[in-house]
Amino acid sequence: LPTTVTDFTERELIARIQARLPPPPDWLLVGIGDDAAVVEPARNRLEVLTADGLVEGVHFDRGFTPPHAIGHRALAVNLSDLAAMGAEPRLALLSLALPPALSCGDFDEMIAGLAALASRQRLHIVGGNLTRSPGPLMIDLTATGSVKRRDVLTRAGARPGDEIYVSGSIGAAAAGLQMLRAKTANTEVEICTRRYLYPEPRVRLGLLLARNRAPSACMDLSDGLADAVHQVAAASGVGMRIDREALPIEPCARDWFDARGSDPVTEAITGGDDYELLFTIRPAYRGRLRAASRHVDVPITRIGVCTKDPAVVIRRRSGDSSSDTPIPRGFRHFA
Amino acid sequence: LPTTVTDFTERELIARIQARLPPPPDWLLVGIGDDAAVVEPARNRLEVLTADGLVEGVHFDRGFTPPHAIGHRALAVNLSDLAAMGAEPRLALLSLALPPALSCGDFDEMIAGLAALASRQRLHIVGGNLTRSPGPLMIDLTATGSVKRRDVLTRAGARPGDEIYVSGSIGAAAAGLQMLRAKTANTEVEICTRRYLYPEPRVRLGLLLARNRAPSACMDLSDGLADAVHQVAAASGVGMRIDREALPIEPCARDWFDARGSDPVTEAITGGDDYELLFTIRPAYRGRLRAASRHVDVPITRIGVCTKDPAVVIRRRSGDSSSDTPIPRGFRHFA
Numbered sequence: 059l060p061t062t063v064t065d066f067t068e069r070e071l072i073a074r075i076q077a078r079l080p081p082p083p084d085w086l087l088v089g090i091g092d093d094a095a096v097v098e099p100a101r102n103r104l105e106v107l108t109a110d111g112l113v114e115g116v117h118f119d120r121g122f123t124p125p126h127a128i129g130h131r132a133l134a135v136n137l138s139d140l141a142a143m144g145a146e147p148r149l150a151l152l153s154l155a156l157p158p159a160l161s162c163g164d165f166d167e168m169i170a171g172l173a174a175l176a177s178r179q180r181l182h183i184v185g186g187n188l189t190r191s192p193g194p195l196m197i198d199l200t201a202t203g204s205v206k207r208r209d210v211l212t213r214a215g216a217r218p219g220d221e222i223y224v225s226g227s228i229g230a231a232a233a234g235l236q237m238l239r240a241k242t243a244n245t246e247v248e249i250c251t252r253r254y255l256y257p258e259p260r261v262r263l264g265l266l267l268a269r270n271r272a273p274s275a276c277m278d279l280s281d282g283l284a285d286a287v288h289q290v291a292a293a294s295g296v297g298m299r300i301d302r303e304a305l306p307i308e309p310c311a312r313d314w315f316d317a318r319g320s321d322p323v324t325e326a327i328t329g330g331d332d333y334e335l336l337f338t339i340r341p342a343y344r345g346r347l348r349a350a351s352r353h354v355d356v357p358i359t360r361i362g363v364c365t366k367d368p369a370v371v372i373r374r375r376s377g378d379s380s381s382d383t384p385i386p387r388g389f390r391h392f393a
Numbered sequence: 394l395p396t397t398v399t400d401f402t403e404r405e406l407i408a409r410i411q412a413r414l415p416p417p418p419d420w421l422l423v424g425i426g427d428d429a430a431v432v433e434p435a436r437n438r439l440e441v442l443t444a445d446g447l448v449e450g451v452h453f454d455r456g457f458t459p460p461h462a463i464g465h466r467a468l469a470v471n472l473s474d475l476a477a478m479g480a481e482p483r484l485a486l487l488s489l490a491l492p493p494a495l496s497c498g499d500f501d502e503m504i505a506g507l508a509a510l511a512s513r514q515r516l517h518i519v520g521g522n523l524t525r526s527p528g529p530l531m532i533d534l535t536a537t538g539s540v541k542r543r544d545v546l547t548r549a550g551a552r553p554g555d556e557i558y559v560s561g562s563i564g565a566a567a568a569g570l571q572m573l574r575a576k577t578a579n580t581e582v583e584i585c586t587r588r589y590l591y592p593e594p595r596v597r598l599g600l601l602l603a604r605n606r607a608p609s610a611c612m613d614l615s616d617g618l619a620d621a622v623h624q625v626a627a628a629s630g631v632g633m634r635i636d637r638e639a640l641p642i643e644p645c646a647r648d649w650f651d652a653r654g655s656d657p658v659t660e661a662i663t664g665g666d667d668y669e670l671l672f673t674i675r676p677a678y679r680g681r682l683r684a685a686s687r688h689v690d691v692p693i694t695r696i697g698v699c700t701k702d703p704a705v706v707i708r709r710r711s712g713d714s715s716s717d718t719p720i721p722r723g724f725r726h727f728a
Binding site: 093105113117149152155184214276293392 | 398399400401402403405406422423426427428429430431432433434435438439440441442443444445446448449450451452473474475477478480484486487488490491493519520521522523524525526527528529531533535537538540545547548549611612613628727
């Protein structure tokens with residue numbers, strides 16, 4: 059019989075996590091093992107804090123999400139929030155609720171996925187909490203980062219005339235999830251499924267943009283591009299016009315949606331799990347954007363413009379004419 | 394039909410939480426509503442961070458735990474960890490996984506319980522995360538506090554000869570939980586059940602002790618006194634001898650355990666959910682302890698002494714003789 063998490067004490071499971079962590083940074087004065095962690099704040103920096111979690115059956119399906127990817131994604135969603143604020147990742151606290159039947163191997167793999175991304179992004183796990191779950195597996199993280207006061211990126215600074223940009227490509231994660239559900243497997247779909255399983259938070263891009271003070275507003279695409287443009291528009295008090303033809307839809311996702319008779323644009327802008335950054339830049343600051351983008355190997359695409367008119371629309375061009383259609387506000391019911 | 398949380402959007406539920414929060418403090422630069430919160434660190438202070446959560450069916454039973462108490466307890470367990478480090482509470486992030494059938498009234502009550510304790514302890518909710526749960530209700534909090542570098546309390550500083558103290562009384566929460574399970578109800582049991590449902594984290598005491606630099610080590614009693622003495626002894630590299638007769642067992646708990654034929658001492662030291670502080674003080678610092686204790690209205694009892702001999706024992710006196718029995722190490726299996 060394989061061992062499960064119930065074959066261990068809480069302390070033994072914590073030791074298995076600690077074994078995968080790098081040596082503690084010098085700003086960590088009291089780490090795992092006391093009532094709480096004690097850290098030295100980053101000098102002359104503001105602190106950025108975010109919490110996000112994944113629940114089995116809501117945010118992932120263990121049937122097709124390897125434990126390693128669960129650990130990766132749980133941290134990636136938090137890192138993406140830090141990236142959207144222009145913050146440099148610092149530390150995280152990890153809360154796990156584990157079903158008793160979870161195998162020890164799966165537990166270790168999940169921690170390995172999380173620890174690998176944490177190391178790569180120089181974020182240190184300083185504490186947390188382990189408990190058993192009588193239901194689904196849950197993994198909750200609180201992450202903090204640091205940012206200079208004048209570098210903070212928020213959703214609220216876009217002005218009419220600012221240009222709208224998005225990093226990377228969109229739609230791949232949503233297509234990847236459909237592929238995983240359909241149990242499709244070939245080398246072509248790997249681009250999309252990998253994007254769903256191992257999203258890459260745009261931490262370095264967020265940092266570079268913030269340091270250049272290029273964006274007037276910034277947000278990540280966790281709930282899809284359609285949701286993000288509405289959020290930034292509302293927070294900034296502007297409208298937005300998105301260029302349908304400019305959207306950087308991942309080709310394999312476009313093919314997948316096309317083959318199923320669904321509209322690739324609708325799918326790509328309403329699908330979630332694209333942890334890209336959406337940001338606005340006033341035209342005079344294009345040089346700053348270019349300077350920042352030279353140091354990252356992710357494409358950046360101009361997809362539209364902020365408008366005085368508060369409507370949030372998508373523009374379709376055909377020949378010399380064009381027509382604008384409102385982008386529906388994502389009415390996401392809690393259930 | 395009563396409304397449930399599924400009758401609302403996530404944003405509406407967040408608005409219901411915000412409606413119960415006090416105005417944001419001036420150190421909160423970006424609050425709920427952006428990708429992450431941005432705060433100004435406390436000047437010349439270290440930051441203390443802790444995460445703890447409650448899972449329905451593991452840490453509480455909704456059959457006899459009112460939603461208001463669930464919210465209170467979820468925050469109290471975190472505040473107790475801050476208290477044990479000598480930290481002043483500052484902020485928290487709240488992660489909730491809500492079953493779809495949760496009524497809106499219960500949701501509001503839970504938030505009210507949490508918000509009331511937060512206001513009283515001057516802790517501000519700066520962000521978090523709401524998701525649905527296909528299983529149990531889960532409430533996870535990360536809380537931070539601030540402390541001067543030289544005031545930090547840890548588990549590791551006790552030395553042979555230091556005296557061991559505990560705040561308040563023990564056993565009441567464990568008895569209260571048994572009473573709630575047994576559906577016993579009268580004014581007498583209210584002391585115990587209230588202690589289980591509404592534990593009072595010893596934040597002020599922890600702060601005063603830290604400022605006086607009275608304790609050599611400190612820890613909270615979340616997993617019971619027997620566990621705590623082992624933890625502090627191990628972290629400090631000392632042994633401990635506890636005086637059986639000195640233990641401040643809550644009288645109503647003693648009566649309850651006696652009436653059931655169980656040993657009140659064993660029940661009181663192994664029962665969890667007493668969020669009291671255990672701390673050690675070198676005899677020369679008794680004056681510092683007295684000075685700190687004058688400003689709190691919680692009794693403080695000397696219960697034993699730290700020893701060179703690494704054993705952790707409980708001493709029973711009868712007449713002129715005494716006998717020491719090892720306190721079993723709490724081997725808590727993960728399940």
